[in-house]
Amino acid sequence: MFAYTIRRILMLIPVLIGMSLIVFFLIRAIPGDPAQIILGQQASKEAVAELRGSLGLDEPWYTQYFIYMKDLLTGDLGNSIRTHAPISEEIWPYFAATLELSLFAMIIAVVIGVNAGIISAWFQNSWFDYVAMLLALIGVSMPIFWLGLMEQWAFAVEWRMLPTSGRESILNPVDSITNLYIIDTIIQGRFDQLQTVLRHLILPGVALATIPMAIIARMTRSSMLEVMRSDYIRTARAKGLRMFWVVYKHSLKNAFIPVLTVIGLQMGLLLGGAILTETIFSWPGIGRYIYDAIGFRDYPVIQSGILVIALVFVTINLLVDLLYAAIDPRIKYQ
Amino acid sequence: MDAPVLDVKGLKTYFFTDDGEVPAVDNVDFHVKRGEVLGIVGESGCGKSVTSLSVMGLVPSPPGKIVGGEILYKGEDLTKATDRRMRQIRGNDIAMIFQEPMTSLNPVYRIGNQLIEAIRLHNSWNKKKAWNRAVEIMKLVGLPRAEELMDSYPHQLSGGMRQRVMIAMAMVCEPEVLIADEPTTALDVTIQAQILDLMKRLNKETDTSIIMITHDLGVVAEMCERIVVMYAGKVIEEADVQTIFKKPKHPYTVGLIQSVPDMRQKKDRLYSIPGTVPKPGSITQGCPFAPRCEHAFDRCITDTPQLEEQEDGSRVRCWLHDS
Numbered sequence: 337m338f339a340y341t342i343r344r345i346l347m348l349i350p351v352l353i354g355m356s357l358i359v360f361f362l363i364r365a366i367p368g369d370p371a372q373i374i375l376g377q378q379a380s381k382e383a384v385a386e387l388r389g390s391l392g393l394d395e396p397w398y399t400q401y402f403i404y405m406k407d408l409l410t411g412d413l414g415n416s417i418r419t420h421a422p423i424s425e426e427i428w429p430y431f432a433a434t435l436e437l438s439l440f441a442m443i444i445a446v447v448i449g450v451n452a453g454i455i456s457a458w459f460q461n462s463w464f465d466y467v468a469m470l471l472a473l474i475g476v477s478m479p480i481f482w483l484g485l486m487e488q489w490a491f492a493v494e495w496r497m498l499p500t501s502g503r504e505s506i507l508n509p510v511d512s513i514t515n516l517y518i519i520d521t522i523i524q525g526r527f528d529q530l531q532t533v534l535r536h537l538i539l540p541g542v543a544l545a546t547i548p549m550a551i552i553a554r555m556t557r558s559s560m561l562e563v564m565r566s567d568y569i570r571t572a573r574a575k576g577l578r579m580f581w582v583v584y585k586h587s588l589k590n591a592f593i594p595v596l597t598v599i600g601l602q603m604g605l606l607l608g609g610a611i612l613t614e615t616i617f618s619w620p621g622i623g624r625y626i627y628d629a630i631g632f633r634d635y636p637v638i639q640s641g642i643l644v645i646a647l648v649f650v651t652i653n654l655l656v657d658l659l660y661a662a663i664d665p666r667i668k669y670q
Numbered sequence: 671m672d673a674p675v676l677d678v679k680g681l682k683t684y685f686f687t688d689d690g691e692v693p694a695v696d697n698v699d700f701h702v703k704r705g706e707v708l709g710i711v712g713e714s715g716c717g718k719s720v721t722s723l724s725v726m727g728l729v730p731s732p733p734g735k736i737v738g739g740e741i742l743y744k745g746e747d748l749t750k751a752t753d754r755r756m757r758q759i760r761g762n763d764i765a766m767i768f769q770e771p772m773t774s775l776n777p778v779y780r781i782g783n784q785l786i787e788a789i790r791l792h793n794s795w796n797k798k799k800a801w802n803r804a805v806e807i808m809k810l811v812g813l814p815r816a817e818e819l820m821d822s823y824p825h826q827l828s829g830g831m832r833q834r835v836m837i838a839m840a841m842v843c844e845p846e847v848l849i850a851d852e853p854t855t856a857l858d859v860t861i862q863a864q865i866l867d868l869m870k871r872l873n874k875e876t877d878t879s880i881i882m883i884t885h886d887l888g889v890v891a892e893m894c895e896r897i898v899v900m901y902a903g904k905v906i907e908e909a910d911v912q913t914i915f916k917k918p919k920h921p922y923t924v925g926l927i928q929s930v931p932d933m934r935q936k937k938d939r940l941y942s943i944p945g946t947v948p949k950p951g952s953i954t955q956g957c958p959f960a961p962r963c964e965h966a967f968d969r970c971i972t973d974t975p976q977l978e979e980q981e982d983g984s985r986v987r988c989w990l991h992d993s
Contacts, residue, residue: 566773567768567770567773567774568773568774568775568776568777570728570768570774571768571774571775571776571836571839572776573728573760574726574728574760574761574765574766574768574840575760575761575787575788575791575839576756576757576758576759576760576761576762576791576792577757577761577787577791578757586776586779589778589779590776590777590778663778664777664778665777665778665823665825666777666823666825
């Protein structure tokens, strides 16, 4: 198991090199000169050429890539062309914002989705099953930006129950330590701020949770239905076990592997930054960060951002693979 | 002998499907006395398994439902028992083992966990005491290295060992009745013999009544004292084991016994009963076996025979043996 983990981590290296190459070339294939954008349309040719030189953009591509990789290995993601700040420092607050929102959304999606799926399978063809699966169908088909706008209109504008956007109250900003505001406010004992932070999380969290929740519910239901027909479930019932334990102990653990796969994939997608949702809710997340960088031809930021997302994606996949073995003893890694 | 532990009277279990109702078990009577081994024999699809699931209250519902009759366990009618009461009875008073040892244990929990769960469900014992009892019962069913096996997962065991675990799990709360649904069908012949020996020994040692459900007449001859033969959801013959093998009365029983290969005689072709078991409920008039019966006459097609008591104490549902 330990050797397997190490090997899987080593296998991340070629994946990330491949990823960095693809990103590197794709960005350079996009027309538009970053030096020109920085200096504006009125800039003289000499000034643009000089800036290109100082940014290293006049070097051949392999030299640019080589410098980039060398810096990467020392943890240097380069400086943003736009802000001149080191990206490795700049990116964390954005990523933390996305991480907090994604985890919040995923917890909602898993708790509701898994339980809805279980109850639907347990009481197959009941009214609960029909309603839950109809909602799940609506959930997967719903355009998220529209749901986000409707949420804002209903809960923030009409009923004034929750804030429309942002992560915190501007009048009472969080003193960030980790940039994960829930943790920050708890460490500092600022429970008034914790409440504000949580209130800001609800609307974007629910919007982001909708699709994963629906997919998880449907996957849990079909997986549970299959497991509940199996012989060992009959054995469990023949022992005299309550249906609740038959379902939540004997069935769920067996049915969970496909559900876990879906959770992993969806978590990866959420952490990749949901640009639409982050834009609608003015959420300062990684999706917004990269989106803004694209508009500015900020090559280093785009490259690093995508690389971070790729790293997160493969890490989650690795975690899911390791969790398989924890759930099902028949799965052994060589 | 004393009153039966389990007395099934006129049991009817129907399945309500899109194609109409299917009487999988139709008016079945049988009883088991204390310490007795009863065999229920028949081809696939004759209602043996549904009968046993009905006794356990585990008929998949919907579509299945017990629509008539009584299942008397020590005088208490289980068809009227509450869910809660049935859960107390299952595993504790009436236990069951199944045909497929390979898939009947939960693959993601350790053997010990599954055994201890069964024990603690019906006894308010602490973990230590339950653990000790689990090890004890594993040794009783002849599992070597019982302590080690407690920490194993089902996939680490062979089919024979898993069936021993299943038997251990069924016997752990010392049930009055053990229903064994084809317990040896999925096993190698040598393992079959071991499992049958084990069940016989447990029957002698603990005085547990066993209902042996099988299509294998060899198993029946080996194990049972009395035999119920089922066909198309009905009991068609009931007698003690000697009578059945020496003087089978119903043509179906005769056919079943003839179709067992005999090593002493070399035949070119094994005997088989022509045709297949009719779909339950497809024959509403006359004897359900009549279309396959060599001795059928006019009355068999028009009138439905009843289970009649014979002079030697056996019961037969056949117009040939109408008194």
